[in-house]
Amino acid sequence: MIEFEVSVVNRAGLHTRPAATLVKLTSKYKSEIFIEKDGMRINGKSIIGVMTLAAEMGSTLNFEVNGVDENEMALEIKELFKSGFGEPL
Amino acid sequence: MVNHRINGIAISKGIVIGKAKLLDFDKDQKQLRDIKTYDADVEKAKFMIAKIALINDSKRIIEKYKHKEKIKTIIESELMFLQDEELTYRIYELISEGNRCEQAIESFFSEYISLVSLNDNNLSKVKINDIQFLKHKLIQEINDVENDYSGVNDKIIITSLLDTDEILKIHENGALGFATEFGSNLSHSSIISRSLNIPAVFGVNQLLGLVKDEDEIIIDGFLGEIIINPDEKTRFLYQEKKQLADEEIKSYLDYKEVHIKNDFGGKIRFYSNINNIIDLENTLINNADGVGLVRTENLVNEIEEIFDQDIQFEIYNRIAESIYPKTVTFRLFDFGYDKLNLNDEKENNPALGLRGIRYLLKNKHILETQLIALIKSSVNGNVKILIPMVTQKEEVIELNKLISKVSKELDIQIPKVGTMIETPAAAALIKQIIKESDFISIGTNDLMQYYFAADRNNDHVKEYLNYQDKSFIKLLTKINKVCKKNNKELIICGQIASEEDSLIHLVNNGFQNFSVIPTRILFLKKKLLK
Known part of the structure; x- marks a missing residue:
């Protein structure tokens, strides 16, 4: 199991499009994924869950991934957040 | 009540x-179905059938718009929502608790929306609206009635x-x-x-x-x-x-085709200010001489659109085409101050802070996206670009360079670029700025507040903002003279042009072009002719 933290850096926050991008990514992997923010914990493969977090710019998300391809998944998630989902920072 | x-x-x-x-078509149907007996399996099946129908719908739309990235991603996220196991799981749970399918959907969405609201931020309202559409679609699909x-x-x-x-x-x-x-x-x-x-x-x-x-x-x-x-x-x-x-x-309709001249035989022109599509329609209805000012920041519905060239192009193009062959002047995004404020840090004095061209030059990606969309919509030659909040001629020079670069890349003729004079510095520099500008627009509301150092949103200092102050009119007149000498068009924007007394005063002082809210044009024409 890997645990890590990421910050939301794109200005518009984790709105519909980035949420969909994230879920598309996590769904590719076999590993389980949970995301936690301010005491709320959701399944990272559920767009409903991700959008419920309503994470805005500057907020921090705690990830917990667990499974056979956890390393690759964690790496790709970190990259995605770092790039600001391809949106202006 | x-x-x-x-x-x-x-x-x-x-x-x-x-x-x-x-x-309320949804509710009508619910009442009808209340008469029937409740069977959890039937309710679950109804949900499943509606869900599959919508999923197929979404897939068809995605296929149809596969080249339109924006539409595609929106529908894709709807599709993911429908396919999300949590949705089906929770709906089934609610049905098992004794709810009918529609009630379960209603409860699911209100639970969901209250959760999102809990993590409140300025985007959640937009999200909630998007989610409501999905709820409506589901319920309509289930009812499936004329x-x-x-x-x-x-x-x-x-x-x-x-x-x-x-x-x-x-x-x-x-x-x-x-x-x-x-x-x-x-x-x-x-x-x-x-x-x-x-x-x-x-x-x-x-x-x-x-x-x-x-x-x-x-x-x-x-x-x-x-x-x-x-x-x-x-x-x-x-x-x-x-x-x-x-x-x-x-009674105003009689003035639609009336043209007014001043005492020296010069034509008086009324342009319109546009904040939305209603203003555009009113511009056409009231037969304005063109659009004098589009406040582009007010056309932004969602924050994402600031970064989206296609959406911007679509709306700019619609305005330019509707008004053709008359011209339209788009003011570049004037973010900051009392408008949409994107600045990360709180400013102690936002009126004197990062707004207008200052913000755009520090956020070039936003500026460039907007310029591309604007220049693309200028192919018919009736689009002009206006630079807000200028205090130095270098800002105008830099913008001109950028606009001609983008125009060259798009292989479109460079549109006319004007400067908005709304700071005392720009007014003082008018002789230099005019050389870099194709036209001038005076933003009198801001120029007045900066000139008199009196906040235009503060009632306590209202008496300092005098539309007919002699020295202020003298300042405007000086700008007018410089424009006339250089044969460049000058448009007066702001409240000063909308009030009949100050308008008459300006007309008597030789000003000819005014930009006002479109529904005010016929009224002002009538007053000028009296």
Whole structure:
């Protein structure tokens, strides 16, 4: 199991499009994924869950991934957040 | 509930008074189905069938718009929502607890929305609207019935949301006007309402919970307000207002084709200020000489659009095409201060802070996206670009360079670029700035507040903002002279041009071009001719 933290850096926050991008990514992997923010914990493969977090710019998300391809998944998630989902920072 | 007033979005002008007819197709259907017996498996199957139908729908739309990235991603996220196991899991759970399918969907979405609201941020309202559309789609799919339009004749329609088809049918069936709980003034529905001349107000919060069938309703499409069960006095006032509005509009229409000249034989031109599509339509209706100022930051509906070239192009192009062959002047995004403020850090003095061109030069990706969209929409040669909040001639030079670079890359002729004079520094530098500008626009509201150092939003210093102050008019006159000498057009924007007294004063001082709200144009023409 890997645990890590990421910050939301794109200005518009984790709105519909980035949420969909994230879920598309996590769904590719076999590993389980949970995301936690301010005491709320959701399944990272559920767009409903991700959008419920309503994470805005500057907020921090705690990830917990667990499974056979956890390393690759964690790496790709970190990259995605770092790039600001391809949106202006 | 007596004399209850609620605000919404003013969609289509006019006042109408009549009895309410609720058209909540979802609810009608629910009542019908309440008679039948409840069977959890049947309810689950109903949900599953509706879900699969919508999933197939989404897939078809995605295929159709596979080259339109924006539409595709929106529908894709809807598809993911529908396919999300949590949705089905929770709906089934709610059905097993004894809820019918529609009730389960209602509960699911209200639970979900309250969760999102818990993590409140400035985007959640937009999200909630998107989610509501999905709920409506699901419930409509489940009901799968032809909507019943009987009984709308001579009624005011109260409903959650209307699509264009429904508006046309309601109109054909004789409805007087309508109010909806959701909707925006940029939607196709709002455009249809205006072209049919039906008074309409959209986006009235909690509307369906507040109105009953046969309640008396006043719709004020001018102010975007509805009044439920008005008292005697209010009804009387509105009857008068309605009559006045109808007569007033008629009396101004005579001035549509009238052209006015000043004492020296110079033509007086009235351009319009545009904040939204309604203003654009009013520009055409009132026969403005062109669009003098589009406040582009007000056209932004969602923060994402600031970064989206296609959406921007679509709306700029629509404005440019509608007004052709007359011209339209787009002011570059004037973010900051009392407008949409994207600055990360709180500013102690935002009026003197990072706004207008200052913000754009520090956020070049936003500036470039907007320039590309604007220049693309300028192919017919009737688009001009205006630079806000200039204090140095170097800012104008830098913008000119950027605009000619983008134009070259797009292989489109460079549009005219003008400077907005709204700071005392720019006014003082007019002789230098004019050399770098194709035209000048004076933003008198800001120029006045900076000139007199008096906040235009502060009532305590209102008396310092004097439209007819001699030294201020002298400053404007100096700018006018420089423009005339250099043979460059000058447009006066701001409240000073909208008030009849100060307008007459300006006309007498040799000013010829004014940009005002479009609905004010015919009134001002009438006053000038008196």
